[in-house]
Amino acid sequence: MITPRFSCSQTAESVIISVYCPSVRASDVEINVDGNLFSLHINPYFLRLNFTNSLIEDEASTAQYDPSTGYLNVTLTKEIRGQEFKDLDLLAKLLAPRPTVHEPIIEVVSSESTAEDPDGLVAETQKLSLHEREILEASQNDWQLLQEVPSPEQPSLRVNARYGFLDLYSGYFINVAYTENEVNELGPEAETSTLLERRQRRVEHEDEKWDEEYYMADFADDDYIQELILWEHPHLSDANTAFNEKENAAMLNLPRKEYIPSTQQTYNLYLTLATILFSYAYDARTTQHDPTPESAWTICSLTPSFSALDPPSYHNVSSINHSTLEFNPDEISASFVSSYRRSLAFPLYRSFALAEKCREDVANILLKGRRTVFRCLLETKDILDHHDIYYVYSKIWVNDFCVWVQAYASDERLARLGGAIRDASVTKESIGWDLERLEIAVRDSQSGEQREVDSDDE
Incomplete structure (x- = not known):
């Protein structure tokens, strides 16, 4: 997947994300908003951004694609109107994966039901098959693709070809x-x-x-x-x-x-x-x-x-x-x-x-x-x-x-x-x-x- 070039700006009501993704089918774009996490996928591009505050999708939210320029402009509403989103110009910070919270590891000494495990959940977990355990472990992980800040366009001595x-x-x-x-x-x-x-x-x-x-x-x-x-x-x-x-x-x-x-x-x-x-x-x-x-x-x-x-x-x-x-x-x-x-x-x-x-x-x-x-x-x-x-x-x-x-x-x-x-x-x-x-x-x-x-x- 390619991390596209992008920029972010804001108004008092919303955050505007401008993504450069030329030569794509706009109807295939997938956008997801989960609190302060924004993700966009349209083959071959993938973009995931972590904002400092939460966003929501409502009737005021829009996504417009301009095929002549190749830019997709996504407008999302701030959950708290008038709230300032800081560091929108720090692209590396926006691309950084969301920190994972690790729970303390507990060693299971006995599989018998105890006062702390009256329902015998530990024993039931140990009875799970290998496939069932893999599904359980996957559901507890926050899988996130690695992203890097896209490099700016390098000037070329050769003029791009024209066609069509x-x-x-x-x-x-x-x-x-x-x-x-x-x-x-x-x-x-x-x-x-x-x-x-x-x-x-x-x-x-x-x-x-x-x-x-x-x-x-x-x-x-x-x-x-x-x-x-x-x-x-x-x-x-x-x-x-x-x-x-x-x-x-x-x-x-x-x-x-x-x-x-x-x-x-x-x-x-x-x-x-x-x-x-x-x-x-x-x-x-x-x-x-x-x-x-x-x-x-x-x-x-x-x-x-x-x-x-x-x-x-x-x-x-x-x-x-x-x-x-x-x-x-x-x-x-x-x-x-x-x-x-x-x-x-x-x-x-x-x-x-x-x-x-x-x-x-x-x-x-x-x-x-x-x-x-x-x-x-x-x-x-x-x-x-x-x-x-x-x-x-x-x-x-x-x-x-x-x-x-x-x-x-x-x-x-x-x-x-x-x-x-x-x-x-x-x-x-x-x-x-x-x-x-x-x-x-x-x-x-x-x-x-x-x-x-x-x-x-x-």
């Missing part, structure tokens, strides 16, 4: 070592690595996870994958675009923000949106639009801007004119290469044909317009928000995309992007894993087995 929607975020992966985030490919270096370093790490990780035998097995036995390819997404066949009550409620909970992106940033946002929709389409198609507990992992693993904080564009062509927002076919293909690679290296079903179908889904979703795109983003947000770890990607990417698509994206540009994706071509050679050779080897093996069966039958 329009590079608006930082500090969300400071304590990533304390959370089991299987999606994060950067570890603690997410806060310091450059975009080039993230991209290199992403490509290396994809190469490490690539498994030729897995791909060949799915290519040889693809009956179920063919069923997934034939499935039709309900959003693409449903003409009703009216939002339901759940979607309207989610809409009202979105942040109120304004964005002023440059033309280049706007261009990249459209490309990033396409890669997020690809991951959504893959999960929707492989689960038949019925999300599973693995859906959050699947979506995050297949999205480069989530797992490696590496959004498009990936095509280094200086001649491309982004000011007109005309989507270049080469850049569209390059943006999907990373999505294809990840769909062939990480999830359960690894098929190039399935990846092609998911790209077709993305094109059709975009061609349907903002309402359908927004609905798909809301479903993605709902999946991520209900996960204990991956909700962070909803905070730094999906929330903003939901707002941006509603207020800033145009149906015309979405349709242009959808048309460009539909007409684009992602070749097997561009994946870099010699897929053609592996598929030829599978076909040769299958044809050889078929010839042997025919010979035996004859």
Whole structure:
């Protein structure tokens, strides 16, 4: 557990405890007040403070979390109004464990009932089993975790990295070592690595996870994958675009923000949106639009801007004119290469044909317009928000995309992007894993087995 940075102040009525705990889910915070003992737990942070006087929780007590600053401000009422709490600036004293009162140790000479023990309690205690004795002893101890005064932030010569929607975020992966985030490919270096370093790490990780035998097995036995390819997404066949009550409620909970992106940033946002929709389409198609507990992992693993904080564009062509927002076919293909690679290296079903179908889904979703795109983003947000770890990607990417698509994206540009994706071509050679050779080897093996069966039958 991490002891967070904190400070305490007071008014005549209450004590205010300000705790710095960035990148946490405020709904998971646990606060307990027992007289002069205050404790707070929210993974991975734990804080226990011993005050000189007693506090109470009443209607005036509050706890407010500001995700933009990462501070949780807890206001507790003084049991005796107007009483002064001394030494609130002495952090080591507040963190010190509560002194334990040791009772005198008495040696038991005899287990027989005496005048001092008429009920024979000593004898009954000795009859307890070892497990019962452990429970009794534990109940008599005041277990307290050791805490140290958190060190102040040290100035760094390296500027913290910015990431997420329009590079608006930082500090969300400071304590990533304390959370089991299987999606994060950067570890603690997410806060310091450059975009080039993230991209290199992403490509290396994809190469490490690539498994030729897995791909060949799915290519040889693809009956179920063919069923997934034939499935039709309900959003693409449903003409009703009216939002339901759940979607309207989610809409009202979105942040109120304004964005002023440059033309280049706007261009990249459209490309990033396409890669997020690809991951959504893959999960929707492989689960038949019925999300599973693995859906959050699947979506995050297949999205480069989530797992490696590496959004498009990936095509280094200086001649491309982004000011007109005309989507270049080469850049569209390059943006999907990373999505294809990840769909062939990480999830359960690894098929190039399935990846092609998911790209077709993305094109059709975009061609349907903002309402359908927004609905798909809301479903993605709902999946991520209900996960204990991956909700962070909803905070730094999906929330903003939901707002941006509603207020800033145009149906015309979405349709242009959808048309460009539909007409684009992602070749097997561009994946870099010699897929053609592996598929030829599978076909040769299958044809050889078929010839042997025919010979035996004859």
